Amino acid sequence: MVEGRQVFDLLWLVPAIPLFGAIFNCLLGARAGNLIVSIVGCGSIGLAFALSVCIFRAFLDLPPEDRMIEFCVFQWIAAGNFLAPIDLLLDPLSMAMITMVSGVSFLIHVYSVGYMEKDKCFARYFFYLNLFVFFMLTLVLAGNFLVLYIGWEGVGLCSYLLISFWYEKRTAAAAGLKAFVVTRFGDFFFALGIMLVFVQFGTIHFHSVFEDPAKVIDSRMAMWIALLIFAGAVGKSAQIPLHTWLPDAMEAPTPVSALIHAATMVTAGVYLVARCYPIFELSPVSLQIVGITGLLTAFISATVALVHTDIKRILAYSTVSQLGHMFLALGVGAPAAAVFHLLTHAFAKALLFLGSGAVIHALHDEMDIRNMGGLRQYIPATFYTFTIGALAMSGIPGLAGFFSKDAILHATFVNGGFLMWALIVITASMTGFYTFRIIFMAFFGEKRWDVHIHHPGTVMVIPLVLLALLAAVGGYMGVPHVLGGGDRISNFLAPNFGNPEVHATAEPSNKGVALAAEDETAVVESEEAAESEKVLEGVTAETLAEGEGHAPAGSPEMLLMLVSAVMAFSGVGLAYFFYVTPEGREVPAMLSDKFGAVYNILTNAWYFDKVYKAVFIDTYMLMSEFFWKAVDTAVIDHAVRGVAGSLLGGGSIISSLQLGLVRWYATVMVLGAIIIILYI
Amino acid sequence: MQPEVIQSLLQIGPTHYLVLGATLFSLGVLGFLVRSNIIVLLMCIELMINGAGITFITFCRQLGSLEGQVFVLFAMVVAAVEIAVGLSIVVLVFRNRSTLDADKMEVLKW
Numbered sequence: 001m002v003e004g005r006q007v008f009d010l011l012w013l014v015p016a017i018p019l020f021g022a023i024f025n026c027l028l029g030a031r032a033g034n035l036i037v038s039i040v041g042c043g044s045i046g047l048a049f050a051l052s053v054c055i056f057r058a059f060l061d062l063p064p065e066d067r068m069i070e071f072c073v074f075q076w077i078a079a080g081n082f083l084a085p086i087d088l089l090l091d092p093l094s095m096a097m098i099t100m101v102s103g104v105s106f107l108i109h110v111y112s113v114g115y116m117e118k119d120k121c122f123a124r125y126f127f128y129l130n131l132f133v134f135f136m137l138t139l140v141l142a143g144n145f146l147v148l149y150i151g152w153e154g155v156g157l158c159s160y161l162l163i164s165f166w167y168e169k170r171t172a173a174a175a176g177l178k179a180f181v182v183t184r185f186g187d188f189f190f191a192l193g194i195m196l197v198f199v200q201f202g203t204i205h206f207h208s209v210f211e212d213p214a215k216v217i218d219s220r221m222a223m224w225i226a227l228l229i230f231a232g233a234v235g236k237s238a239q240i241p242l243h244t245w246l247p248d249a250m251e252a253p254t255p256v257s258a259l260i261h262a263a264t265m266v267t268a269g270v271y272l273v274a275r276c277y278p279i280f281e282l283s284p285v286s287l288q289i290v291g292i293t294g295l296l297t298a299f300i301s302a303t304v305a306l307v308h309t310d311i312k313r314i315l316a317y318s319t320v321s322q323l324g325h326m327f328l329a330l331g332v333g334a335p336a337a338a339v340f341h342l343l344t345h346a347f348a349k350a351l352l353f354l355g356s357g358a359v360i361h362a363l364h365d366e367m368d369i370r371n372m373g374g375l376r377q378y379i380p381a382t383f384y385t386f387t388i389g390a391l392a393m394s395g396i397p398g399l400a401g402f403f404s405k406d407a408i409l410h411a412t413f414v415n416g417g418f419l420m421w422a423l424i425v426i427t428a429s430m431t432g433f434y435t436f437r438i439i440f441m442a443f444f445g446e447k448r449w450d451v452h453i454h455h456p457g458t459v460m461v462i463p464l465v466l467l468a469l470l471a472a473v474g475g476y477m478g479v480p481h482v483l484g485g486g487d488r489i490s491n492f493l494a495p496n497f498g499n500p501e502v503h504a505t506a507e508p509s510n511k512g513v514a515l516a517a518e519d520e521t522a523v524v525e526s527e528e529a530a531e532s533e534k535v536l537e538g539v540t541a542e543t544l545a546e547g548e549g550h551a552p553a554g555s556p557e558m559l560l561m562l563v564s565a566v567m568a569f570s571g572v573g574l575a576y577f578f579y580v581t582p583e584g585r586e587v588p589a590m591l592s593d594k595f596g597a598v599y600n601i602l603t604n605a606w607y608f609d610k611v612y613k614a615v616f617i618d619t620y621m622l623m624s625e626f627f628w629k630a631v632d633t634a635v636i637d638h639a640v641r642g643v644a645g646s647l648l649g650g651g652s653i654i655s656s657l658q659l660g661l662v663r664w665y666a667t668v669m670v671l672g673a674i675i676i677i678l679y680i
Numbered sequence: 681m682q683p684e685v686i687q688s689l690l691q692i693g694p695t696h697y698l699v700l701g702a703t704l705f706s707l708g709v710l711g712f713l714v715r716s717n718i719i720v721l722l723m724c725i726e727l728m729i730n731g732a733g734i735t736f737i738t739f740c741r742q743l744g745s746l747e748g749q750v751f752v753l754f755a756m757v758v759a760a761v762e763i764a765v766g767l768s769i770v771v772l773v774f775r776n777r778s779t780l781d782a783d784k785m786e787v788l789k790w
Contacts, residue, residue: 662782
């Protein structure tokens with residue numbers, strides 16, 4: 001074991017080991033056999049995870065102000081004053097991310113061994129999966145924008161490859177293409193944002209850019225940079241209006257959905273905004289846009305999840321909704337809460353996806369929850385772990401999701417205003433409803449299937465249990481002060497998100513006022529919060545430092561917590577009433593009859609796909625057809641054929657002089673000679 | 681006609697040779713245009729070559745240089761070679777097509 005700081009020199013190995021696994025599985029996997037492929041595939045990620053845990057322990061031994069380690073692997077591009085080394089940056093944010101990414105990836109790799117054992121492309125699957133982990137770790141460890149962008153595009157590529165993994169299926173191939181194109185649309189703006197950063201700052205190095213951006217750019221320029229970067233995040237993290245690819249991405253094998261489309265890649269957008277937070281902070285407008293986008297996404301996709309019947313699509317919309325929560329947290333000035341929610345959501349959602357994978361596996365690829373039911377007795381391990389995941393997801397007190405969601409709700413209440421808070425609380429209740437709708441429809445009631453159950457093997461159950469454990473206790477890294485906790489996560493992340501103390505005292509809740517100036521309630525609320533902060537000034541400086549700009553406000557926070565818990569319970573209860581109790585059974589059908597218009601909007605996912613099809617795809621098709629028929633066929637083809645045809649016609653006229661008669665040629669020759677002689 | 685003119689006409693001079701050459705050449709051309717037998721056509725070509733040869737010789741005598749004779753010698757050699765190749769082609773054509781009519785040989789056209 002390497003001691004002290006030396007362990008940080010091994011940082012580059014964290015992404016390198018999965019890369020090695022990927023290369024091995026790519027080149028030798030097909031010949032090596034499934035056993036070796038799974039050992040290399042899982043082992044490389046396991047090693048990376050073990051290494052990141054070691055680094056984490058060494059990291060915790062450092063004093064907080066030293067927790068910023070830069071590590072240059074090699075100089076990559078040096079052109080004039082443009083320097084792009086491959087450098088890695090280890091700070092609390094990336095530390096938390098690599099531990100989570102490698103840990104969850106490891107569990108999902110192990111699970112995949114069981115899930116994919118029958119697949120004929122086993123090695124290819126692990127090649128993609130390892131490659132994905134490499135790119136994801138590169139993304140979160142990147143020390144400058146360009147390295148981050150490499151990881152960013154790399155995960156997009158792997159996402160594309162894995163969504164289309166069963167490429168013989170037309171829908172899977174189309175879904176992969178859609179995901180790639182839609183996210184690339186956002187990436188284009190992100191690339192522009194990076195260029196703008198270079199133009200403004202003269203460097204793309206994170207440390208130099210974020211040290212004091214206010215010196216270099218004004219808030220207007222900060223807004224442009226922030227919005228361009230945010231556009232990239234919107235694409236990658238499936239926020240409205242670029243969220244449509246994520247539900248379709250469920251064509252991927254379920255472990256892939258768990259890893260890429262729930263726990264890691266889609267959270268890259270949240271990570272990116274959190275990483276670039278110093279720039280976002282300079283421009284209240286951009287934070288406002290981030291928050292509103294997140295809020296709308298959270299709300300709209302939660303409503304869609306209420307009515308969907310495909311188990312994976314419900315979870316996909318739920319993911320979109322939870323990502324919306326994270327962006328909301330970023331928008332209302334609580335990046336630590338966003339990262340906290342990112343981590344707990346990663347555990348809970350990976351668990352839910354893996355659980356749904358076990359259900360799908362058990363029922364021979366059945367995905368419609370209407371064709372499930374009564375599975376509780378048949379696959380109990382999946383049932384219990386899935387329920388823990390659902391409880392954590394819904395924000396039931398005591399489990400991970402509760403604490404992180406509560407941190408977001410609180411920040412929204414303080415900085416975003418009552419309206420935003422109300423909407424997000426309703427969304428929280430919907431979260432409880434749709435997650436438990438899955439449970440009640442799939443695991444309770446009479447069985448609506450008749451196949452021989454595939455019992456999940458041990459390799460599939462162990463990751464489920466471990467993830468359930470994480471989902472259950474993961475929240476205790478961020479228990480707020482009012483509940484007697486230490487809020488260790490925001491404490492840990494404090495070096496990343498500036499010095500909260502300054503915000504807390506010097507400019508109390510100014511963001512809240514700026515964000516919702518028109519919302520008087522919000523102003524009152526934030527003033528209240530500011531007052532209660534003054535009341536709490538006697539509290540130790542440490543507590544203030546952990547408070548993310550708005551130290552806990554005692555009883556109001558308790559009240560908020562109570563409201564959100566009640567809402568979560570009410571959602572669960574409503575699902576119980578609708579799908580379990582005999583009296584409630586008819587209610588969903590009745591409601592969908594009565595509110596047919598609303599129901600239609602929801603089942604069609606607010607017509608996003610249809611509108612996009614009409615506006616973009618159909619227009620594009622029409623344009624293509626116009627250019628095909630009117631321009632290509634009519635103009636270009638005719639021009640080419642016209643030239644060829646006229647030459648051919650002229651040639652055939654002239655060739656009629658070629659009679660093949662020797663004496664005719666001779667006559668013409670003589671006549672020609674005579675003419676020439678006469679002319680002379 | 682005045683006696684001097686008759687005298688000069690009877691006196692064989694360059695004019696006679698040139699007229700002879702031109703006549704031979706014209707007969708060759710005419711024959712080439714009106715006859716259709718390939719052998720006759722080859723003979724007509726010979727006539728034209730020789731007509732040109734006589735003209736060469738005449739001028740070479742007249743101008744007192746030797747280049748004309750060199751040309752004629754070359755032309756004779758070439759004509760001999762040409763007739764050798766030409767006749768063998770004619771034989772082959774006749775074997776294949778049983779005719780010597782030049783107008784029937786029109787397949788080599790596009």
